[in-house]
Amino acid sequence: MSAPKLVIVGAGGFAEIACEYFTHDSPYDVAAFAVERDYLERETLAGLPVVAFESLEEHYDPATHHVHVAVTYAEVNRARTRLVAEAKGRGFALASYVSSHAFVWRNVELGEHCFIFENNVVQPHVRIGNNVVLWSGNHIGHHSTIGDNCFISSHVVVSGTVEIGENCFLGVNSTLVNNITIGPDCWIGPQVTITRDASPGSVFRPARSELRDESSLELFGP
């Protein structure tokens, strides 16, 4: 059986990374990249063609090609969500990637079109919705639920029995204690610790770090 063929939507940093991971750690062969016409700035990427997303099916048959949208969290995940819906509506099967270096317990429920990087730990009884990105090294604690279209950036701690609504963004090193509910469309900045429920659409900015007046050369010598 030949490898399934994949078109990656996007041509940015995430798309380049997705091409690496799908090529070297999944059953897929990447055939091309697709970008919306307004953003079409080049003809090739990583030695593969870059085509217009609007006319993708003219070049790549939905019957034989899967699609993964490698777009990050622009417009609080709405850009990725829209492109996924369009690709699905046009008949493409959606591809997921789960790193061979991720720890995903056997009974985890995983939706379609997810991208799970290396060193994630997804514990027993976790439910993950559709179109969820777990960048590297997160801890998703037991019995927690992650809603559709969330982007969990890196080294985030989601403790046990946490409910996260759809479309949320969780910044690097953010921490959610157990037994709380995060409403949909929340933006949680880097290093923020959340210890109680968050209303839909909440925005949490991180504390500012202190900039001292002295330079390091003054403190430690030239």
Place this chain on the structure above:
Amino acid sequence: VSASREPRKLVLAGDSKLAEMAFEYFSRDSPYEIVAFAVEQEYLRRDSLFGLPVVRFETVEERYDPAEHDLHVAVAYRLLNRVRARLVAEAKSKGYRLASYLSSNARVWPDVQLGEHHFIIEENVIQPFVRIGNNVVIMGPTASATTRPSGTTASSRPTSSWPGRSSWERTASSASIRRWSTTSRSAGTAGSVPTW
């Protein structure tokens, strides 16, 4: 303890979400066979969980002979760990041997001193010269992954969501969760300690 290949029988004290987790981990990644849950009378709300009986902790030894069963207390940190510590002491005084869980995906240096009755889950890194007392629970490691050697973590994929290819599947199965070897140390201790 014995050269027998029969799995040791295990009673889990507790029926909360932590007990559900312990059920998963002991069932899939330890030499134990779980036969029952035991809960104190005051908290006894049901007869069965996952098809296994839930019995009174106070009289658990009448149905599950301490000579033939090990016990693990799957209780979290209520009253700043005092509830778990009390139940562990009571189980021990009933004559049960205490069972520990050490994930096959944790990395524990071989000379680390581990006490009895611990629960250490995946991805923890425990370095040389560490000493860990009795009745210690170490849950998920947090952000620091810097000491992890590359390429050594294992994977357990949800197979239903993943298209297969034979060459890839070989790779995946060789990287999937290792079962403890039946020739490893006794079931009551740490079992096989993965080494770097």
